[in-house]
């Protein structure tokens with residue numbers, strides 16, 4: 001067996017053995033793709049196993065995340081911080097080798113994949129980030145940002161609709177430094193792809209504007225090398241290399257079968273496969289010394305590449321010291337000093353503004369001080385108010401542009417933003433109507449799971465959008481978003497709270513934030529009477545008390561804070577003292593200590609909450625007797641004032657509920 005074959009078969013046997021030991025997992029695809037992983041990690045990727053966070057490393061995404069043993073084996077063998085024992089612990093509690101790759105958990109894993117198609121779109125986002133940073137920082141003779149983004153996708157990734165959106169966007173953007181591999185094994189879980197799919201992948205990607213290459217047999221390393229060379233030479237189009245593989249390669253009885261996808265081979269078949277591969281040992285997890293030594297030269301190659309980049313960076317720092325400092329800041333993820341001074345204050349001179357309009361004003365005010373804040377909208381720029389005025393579009397001809405036209409591709413927008421955030425150096429934001437958060441929910445969930453800073457600008461946040469009717473009126477969305485762990489949902493009540501919401505979102509570095517904003521105008525709350533909007537940072541705060549001990553606490557978010565204030569006035573006329581609490585974020589409030597929460601909620605005092613949305617997410621705040629006034633059915637098409645009336649989102653309803661509680 002050649003040294004190369006030995007090195008490749010080490011992946012295959014580790015994958016078989018790990019899945020066998022765990023009695024769960026996906027052996028067949030790592031076995032099939034072993035030569036490609038070898039070619040990438042040993043020859044083509046610019047990476048340094050000793051420093052998985054090196055800014056100018058190539059990014060690699062295993063979009064077919066179920067084939068995680070392919071990645072774990074390649075990472076362990078090429079010398080990342082992963083041991084053979086970690087491989088033995090595949091899929092076990094607390095191990096570094098969970099079922100699907102998890103970023104921040106396993107050295108060398110660039111993203112959390114699992115939901116098919118997301119990884120491909122993440123890779124598009126990473127390539128976008130690379131291009132944006134290169135355009136911003138590279139100077140003549142000093143290319144400090146110059147790396148490739150790679151992905152491996154399977155049939156599942158390409159069947160998922162998100163792959164269409166992401167690939168179409170990548171083609172349009174002419175992302176020449178993006179190279180993907182399509183694992184063309186023609187098998188999915190249910191059996192042959194003939195059961196469900198007859199796409200012409202080549203025609204599809206060609207039509208998106210991709211260069212398409214071919215490798216007829218994944219075991220032919222020279223063909224892989226040649227296809228990669230051709231893809232690299234193609235600098236103005238992304239590349240997809242279609243690689244014919246055979247799932248379960250080497251297994252006499254499982255090759256080319258769906259059984260090879262997600263089941264252990266079984267002890268006997270593992271033995272037969274090792275024999276068929278000419279493997280030198282029957283021991284599980286056997287790693288031949290020669291193979292490991294050969295693999296580990298990846299470290300030397302990595303150190304050389306990394307050193308070369310360090311030298312480039314030193315030269316750059318001499319030529320452009322301020323730029324070098326700024327590059328360091330951005331890649332380190334620090335916000336620029338003094339940026340908060342740019343957050344605008346709002347007063348009555350701004351008049352009544354919709355919170356979406358206030359959001360646009362804040363964005364434009366902070367944009368100059370936070371250049372890493374880049375993003376746009378899924379074809380609703382004029383509605384979401386996500387454009388930075390005067391800045392160019394991000395496009396192939398203007399790669400330094402900061403306004404993104406994602407097109408009508410919410411699903412990809414979410415995942416592309418994840419890729420941009422994962423790359424580092426960028427804080428991405430993206431807008432659409434709140435109701436279409438559903439179209440990007442998978443990516444939102446992953447941003448939350450990965451703990452990445454992504455900002456969603458969700459406008460048209462309730463029946464308050466009026467005439468577009470029930471298809472466009474979110475009802476269940478606030479509750480549905482609030483139950484995603486590690487997602488901050490912020491629904492500001494006026495322009496001042498909107499500024500604070502942006503401030504909070506920008507400071508929230510370890511997870512995504514959804515800004516939930518109105519279409520309709522909101523009155524600016526009178527801060528000479530009300531508490532300052534800085535209370536937003538605590539999630540909920542006492543906005544306004546009436547004289548005397550409060551006999552009821554009125555809770556509200558966003559546009560319904562005014563409804564609560566009006567109810568407070570009505571109750572005061574009856575001599576009932578009510579407190580109004582603005583609740584822009586349930587999640588932030590839940591993080592406050594008990595003393596603060598009690599100080600705001602006044603245990604023992606009855607509560608009424610009002611929000612033009614499904615009631616579900618409020619009950620944890622309501623105590624035993626609280627009443628929630630919300631909407632548990634779909635909206636309707638009418639002017640918004642009429643809708644509020646018809647749906648009972650009124651001060652009268654709040655005051656009536658309060659009286660009923662007080663008795």
Ligand SMILES: Cc1ncc(C[n+]2csc(CCOP(=O)(O)OP(=O)(O)O)c2C)c(N)n1
Pocket residue numbers: 026029064066067114115116153154155156157160183185186187188189247261
């Ligand atoms: C969005 C999503 N749907 C379903 C699954 C479950 N799933 C995991 S792998 C797979 C089949 C994928 O087939 P393919 O990409 O051909 O992988 P291969 O069989 O080649 O390993 C499915 C349906 C998933 N991970 N993500």
